Amino acid sequence: MSQVHVFTVEMTCEGCSNAVKRVLDKLGDQVTDVDINLNEKSVHVTSSLSSDEILEKLKKTGKEVKYIKSSDV
Amino acid sequence: MSQVHVFTVEMTCEGCSNAVKRVLDKLGDQVTDVDINLNEKSVHVTSSLSSDEILEKLKKTGKEVKYIKSSDV
Numbered sequence: 001m002s003q004v005h006v007f008t009v010e011m012t013c014e015g016c017s018n019a020v021k022r023v024l025d026k027l028g029d030q031v032t033d034v035d036i037n038l039n040e041k042s043v044h045v046t047s048s049l050s051s052d053e054i055l056e057k058l059k060k061t062g063k064e065v066k067y068i069k070s071s072d073v
Numbered sequence: 074m075s076q077v078h079v080f081t082v083e084m085t086c087e088g089c090s091n092a093v094k095r096v097l098d099k100l101g102d103q104v105t106d107v108d109i110n111l112n113e114k115s116v117h118v119t120s121s122l123s124s125d126e127i128l129e130k131l132k133k134t135g136k137e138v139k140y141i142k143s144s145d146v
Binding site: 010011012013014015016018019020021022023060061062063 | 083084085086087088089091092093094095096133134135136
């Protein structure tokens with residue numbers, strides 16, 4: 001079952017948001033949609049992975065990451 | 074034996090360079106010095122780790138990384 005997981009990621013330029021996107025894209029089929037809003041520093045990830053698993057990946061970018069919430073699709 | 078490993082990392086703002094710094098800082102005692110030049114997109118890492126090990130860590134940031142060279146300290 002997929003959920004939409006929402007995170008706040010400290011992104012300040014398109015280089016930042018592209019890096020986040022690239023990390024999530026590497027998760028392949030386990031992630032079905034990624035929606036990044038640079039101004040709001042928000043990242044929505046539709047995935048069969050748990051929020052913790054995605055949080056771990058996002059932290060590897062070296063950026064400050066905060067988990068906000070998950071909702072059923 | 075420590076070496077200085079040089080990489081080019083696609084960094085476009087201080088958020089980018091801080092993220093790179095944070096990832097390298099997490100390597101603890103294995104890294105003795107980090108010198109990042111945002112304008113030149115260069116990252117100098119003084120470390121007992123191999124260039125490949127550092128390259129792997131840098132790639133996890135989601136940024137484009139290119140290995141340049143290593144020199145003895």
